[in-house]
Amino acid sequence: MNAPAPRRTRIQQEKRELILEAALEVFSMHGFRGSTIDQIAEAAGMSKPNLLYYFRRKEEIHETLIQRLLDTWLAPLRELDDVGDPLTELRSYIRRKLEMARDYPRESRLFANEILQGAPRIMPLLEGELKSLVEEKVAIIKDWMRAGKIVRTDPWHLIFSIWATTQHYADFDVQVRAVLGPDLGGEGRFEDAARFLEQLFLDGLKPKASPN
Amino acid sequence: MNAPAPRRTRIQQEKRELILEAALEVFSMHGFRGSTIDQIAEAAGMSKPNLLYYFRRKEEIHETLIQRLLDTWLAPLRELDDVGDPLTELRSYIRRKLEMARDYPRESRLFANEILQGAPRIMPLLEGELKSLVEEKVAIIKDWMRAGKIVRTDPWHLIFSIWATTQHYADFDVQVRAVLGPDLGGEGRFEDAARFLEQLFLDGLKPKASPN
DNA sequence: CAAATTTTTGACCGGATGGACAAACGTTAG
DNA sequence: CTAACGTTTGTCCATCCGGTCAAAAATTTG
Incomplete structure (x- = not known):
């Protein structure tokens, strides 16, 4: 090809x-x-x-950029595996995604732009590589749920919400900083976000019955 | 003016x-x-x-569109008030935001586009009207926390994460549908998302000590 | 009907933009 | 030195696009 x-x-x-x-x-x-x-x-x-x-051609630059982006962009999800403790795995996935939003906001916005416009250039990749990668990780998460390691919930939308909340700090950075103002909107906003997201997802996911 | x-x-x-x-x-x-x-x-x-x-002028169309959008866009947040039960209030806020993502995806994408490009046309509004609206609602949420009605957490990032997770289903709709595939990606995806988000936020926010 | 007013359109303009090209410039190898 | 090769640039072109304008068509008013 x-x-x-x-x-x-x-x-x-x-x-x-x-x-x-x-x-x-x-x-x-x-x-x-x-x-x-x-x-x-x-x-x-x-x-x-x-x-x-x-x-x-102008498109050639864009294509190269997108192609290169996707490899690094999906790396955190690829690293999510079933060897470690589920909550630890999810915590470090969330943290890595948030770090990427902090350290590579331009890549995140490039991707967001592409998706917003209907993903004309990467649709096959979304339906192929990305879809099967997510399916693989959904299977792992389902195993964790069956084993009672995390509460039962929808694994697809769990992944979506991790994507959404973390990428928000790159894509909507202007809005976040405008709303937080000069005091809260400094570099510390990523620390605050990390603490909040960890609490949101992990307390929400921690099994109520036997917290170990 | x-x-x-x-x-x-x-x-x-x-x-x-x-x-x-x-x-x-x-x-x-x-x-x-x-x-x-x-x-x-x-x-x-x-x-x-x-x-x-x-x-x-072309800009005149865009400005009219943006201006009109913002009124309806912030309506759900405006409706969040301190008279009802906190968890009920938050639940209906999340639901309303998700309904807007489902029913007005074009408005959401228009807004996302604007923010992605640095919000050149609406920056004053973000720093003014939006900021003070959020501050007002943050105060309400803080009261709820002080009263022990919901767990203590960062109210700003709570609002951000509600925005992020709900708008995701409009702005990244193409990706969501591609990943879910034909089976899960039908109209039911909003129902699934609603159930998931309710569980994520409300279980995460429900006080552990005395759930009433 | 006829005048006045509003709406619609074809033709056009100027500037921006993606891209082509050949000539000039620089560098390296014989 | 010089031929060959790789790099850089000034110039140019075709197209697209936002916007103008005058005239035609339609509608309203008297």
Whole structure:
């Protein structure tokens, strides 16, 4: 399906990296249609034709960005496995997702933009890779429920709500900071969010009968 | 500050309404920059110059849409008051928000688009009206906590997480449906989500000591 | 009906934007 | 030095898009 990755010199690699970094900044802020090649070129410190020497089309930059994003984006969920204690596993999943919202807000917004617009470029991936990954993790969670390790609830919507609450702090960051104001909206907001989410999910999920 | 609303004939009102309906469809899908006047005009069944006879600029449509949206959008939160039982109040707030995600997904996406792009047009409103509304409701929630009606937790992030989880079903609807698949992703998904969220928030918030 | 007013449309304009291209520039290898 | 190759840039083009305008069509008013 994919063409073989062409050989590239070290300089080409670096320039392409520079462009991708700049494009991430621009795309995540203005969306695909709202961003211009000129903006990206300027952010990357080069001229438009020069940028087009490294990426032939605007879409090519976007595609590369999205593709690269998805690998790192799903990593936390991939790491969720059934070897550890369920509550510990879920806690560190939530924490990792929140850390990603804090450390990679641009990636999160790029993804959000894509989904908002109907996911035209990644629909197959959502229905394929993502769907089966979630199914795999849902199975694990169901096992935990059957074993009485966590309360019975809907595992799909549990995952959705973890996604929603954590990504909210990246995608809606402007709103969060505006509402919290200067006092509460500083860097500490992620600590507060982490504490809150841990309490929300883990107290909500902890079995009432025999808390061990 | 605002110019007085000009007198309009019934026909003008209807046409403007038609245009706003079409624009909501288009803007919520492609964002402001990604939408063209031609698209909106075609969706409204009229020519571009004709549309521009009713709205002089593209921005004017968008502003009208956003302004109208915000009133209805914050209505559920406004209704949250301290007269009823706290858990009942929160339950119906969550339910109303989820119903809005189900019944007005385009409005939700329009709002999400605006926030994602840094809220350039509504920042003052976020820092003003929204902030003080949230502060007001945070005070109520704090009272409930002091009175032992609900567990102590961070009221700001409680509100954020209600926003995040409910709006997720509108903004990320494509992803939700893709992951759930045809079986689970039907209309029942909102019922499932409602049940899950109620359990998540209310069990998580219910005081452990004396549940009454 | 006829004048006045409102609504609709085709044609057009100017600027922005994605992209092409050839020439210039720089670097490396013989 | 110079030929070959990789990189950079100025210029240009076609298209898209927001918005204008005058004239035609429809509607209302007298």
